[in-house]
Amino acid sequence: MKYSILEDPRYSHLAKPKTPLLKFFSFLFDLYANTVLTFYTPVTIVGKENIPKNEPFIFASNHNSHMDIAVLVYATRLGYEHFGFLAAKDYWFDNNFRRRFFQNFINLIPIFPEGERGQPGVMKRFRKGAMRFAVGLDIPIVPAVISGTEDAWPRKTRFMKPVPITIEVFPPIYPEQFSDSEKRDYNKYLSTQTKIMEEMISERYAQLRASNGDNVSVD
Numbered sequence: 001m002k003y004s005i006l007e008d009p010r011y012s013h014l015a016k017p018k019t020p021l022l023k024f025f026s027f028l029f030d031l032y033a034n035t036v037l038t039f040y041t042p043v044t045i046v047g048k049e050n051i052p053k054n055e056p057f058i059f060a061s062n063h064n065s066h067m068d069i070a071v072l073v074y075a076t077r078l079g080y081e082h083f084g085f086l087a088a089k090d091y092w093f094d095n096n097f098r099r100r101f102f103q104n105f106i107n108l109i110p111i112f113p114e115g116e117r118g119q120p121g122v123m124k125r126f127r128k129g130a131m132r133f134a135v136g137l138d139i140p141i142v143p144a145v146i147s148g149t150e151d152a153w154p155r156k157t158r159f160m161k162p163v164p165i166t167i168e169v170f171p172p173i174y175p176e177q178f179s180d181s182e183k184r185d186y187n188k189y190l191s192t193q194t195k196i197m198e199e200m201i202s203e204r205y206a207q208l209r210a211s212n213g214d215n216v217s218v219d
Contacts, residue, residue: 023081029106030079037074040162041067041152045075047169051142057172058141060130060197062123062205064150067160069106071146075167080106086129123205126198128190131175135190140172145201147208166208170200 018026037043051057059072069085076082087108134141148165173193178186 018081026080026106030081033070033080034074036160037070037165041148041160041165043071043074043165043167045167045169047171048075050169050171051076052140052172056137056139058130058134058137058139059144060126060141060201061144061146061167062201064123064146065153065155067149067153067165068146071149071165071167072144075144075169083107084109123202126194126201128194131190131194131197134173135175135177135186138175138177140174141197142172143170143197143201144168145170145204145208147205168204168208173197 061068061072069083073080073083084107130141144167146165146167148163151161152163152165153160175193176189178189
């Protein structure tokens with residue numbers, strides 16, 4: 001029997017519509033995030049035309065700060081209600097305060113983490129999870145590279161700094177489909193496409209850091 005997180009009472013809220021009060025709180029959170037990203041840590045969006053219209057998709061990007069998901073949402077201007085975020089179960093959900101607070105504002109989906117945030121200027125190796133979801137759900141992956149969040153709100157710091165942020169969105173990758181008899185080709189495809197995406201994002205991330213990120217003074 002397949003296990004569904006929605007059967008767990010801790011996560012059942014993911015399948016339920018929000019009450020008017022929680023929708024209002026979610027709106028306030030969205031307004032706060034957009035205000036910060038517009039005025040305090042101004043975000044420059046490159047390649048917004050590559051974001052699919054009127055179809056679901058998966059964002060895949062480098063991850064160096066908790067601000068990254070906010071920047072991805074900001075690039076679409078759709079609001080948090082339209083997104084679900086894969087979040088490390090052991091960090092976001094095993095802590096009662098974090099779980100109860102954030103479940104009221106954004107749609108966090110618990111998983112065991114494939115990785116963790118990298119240090120400023122360091123992009124960690126990509127895993128195959130995003131591409132596996134894309135193939136399984138038959139929806140495109142939209143690669144993106146984010147630069148500046150690692151300096152605006154780095155790991156182990158409490159407050160954000162007024163650092164400009166850039167997000168560059170690449171054209172969507174539409175996955176191939178495989179039958180059960182093509183398992184070997186399927187696994188090879190996941191590895192190959194993940195590696196291509198990692199190299200593309202890593203190269204552009206290094207370029208952005210070299211062009212403007214290194215000019216930022218970090219305490």
